[in-house]
Amino acid sequence: MLANRRITFTAALTAFAALALAGCGKQEPTTATTATPAPAAARVLVVGTDAAYTPFESQNEKGEIVGFDIEVVKAIAGKAGFEVKFVNTPWEGIFNALDQGDRDLLVSAITITGERRQAMDFSKPYFEARQLIAVRRDAQVASFEDIKAMKVGVQNGTTGDEVVGKLQGKSSGNIKRFESTPLALKELEAGGVQAVVADNGVVEHYLANNPGGGFKTVSDAAFPVEQYGIAVKKGNAELLARINKGLDDIKADGSYDKIYAAHFGGTPK
Known part of the structure; x- marks a missing residue:
């Protein structure tokens, strides 16, 4: 993801950050009319x-935000003693x-x-x-280099x-960019592209739920391992420590492990 994914506080919130989330950096003075911050346990973090980006985060038919990432953060919040509210936020401005x-x-x-850090x-x-x-099952593709001249679908910004x-x-006419990986994979199924390159979790989830697509996956040692992390504002050491704990x-x-198995099967590698 998403690399490269997919890579203001209000007055009351700023006042709270200065008192309850020490280490978040900027601390602006408060006035006598500023509301008293709620206790840390009562504050809902946004x-x-x-x-x-199914299965990591998506909206169900009720418009609720669901997915692996969502369940992980809810479980962390339960252990760390804070409440969370999820807000759908476009990648371009997240x-x-x-x-x-x-x-x-x-x-x-x-x-x-490193750049994001x-x-x-x-x-x-x-x-x-x-x-x-991901390619058609009969495609003669064994490595990343084999798709150099193919029409390839990707999720924009990943x-x-x-x-x-x-x-x-970057400006190759053979690269077709989509708003989501599932859309790119549907285009592969329809024959509009010859391959799709995306994060393993998304591709494997799609193939598991669309067994009739006629796809196979190809891995390449040239692809570096990526690690996903939960991001907080620079310097917010107190919140970061609670999340890590x-x-x-x-x-x-x-x-x-239970959350992982529910979305990907098996145990984390």
């Missing part, structure tokens, strides 16, 4: 997520929303990168991803988009 204080944390299959802080990794190539852009040239706890008591 979580930004781009709900267009990092700015965190920086401006409109979101307290982000979970959206966000790949941890300069602008925000990340939890310990909670998911390990890699790129997969790691798949980035790596295919490097292989073919909650993540440790759900891994220790088996909760994480």
Whole structure:
């Protein structure tokens, strides 16, 4: 994801951050009319997520945000003692929303990168991803290099988009960009593209739920391992520590493994 995924606080919220989330950096003075912050346990933290990346985050038929990432953060919050509210946030503005204080944390299959670490802080990794190539079952494709001259579908702004852009040239007419990976895979099924490159979790979930698609997957050692993390505003050490402790706890008591199995089958690799 998403690499490269898919890679203001109000006065009352800012006042709270200064008192209850020490370490978030900027602390603005309050006035006598500023409302008293709610206790830490009562405050609902706003979580930004781009709900267009099944099975990590998506919206169900009721419009509720669901998915692997959502369940992981809910479980962490339960252990860490805070409440969360998920807000669908377009990928193009998700990092700015965190920086401006409109979101307290982000979970959206966000790949941890050195560049992103300069602008925000990340939890310990909670998911390990890699790129997969999806092609028709009879395609003569054994490596990433084999799709260099093919029409390839990717989700716009993701790691798949980035790596295919490097292989073919970013402005290549053979790269077809979609709003989501499932849309790219539907285009592969229809014959509009010859391959799709995307995160393994998304591709494997789609193939498991569409067994008649006639696809196969191809992995390549050239694809680096990616790690997803939960992002918080730069310097918010108190919140980051609570998230990391909650993540440790759900891994220790088996909760994480149950969530993983429900979405991907088996156990984490």
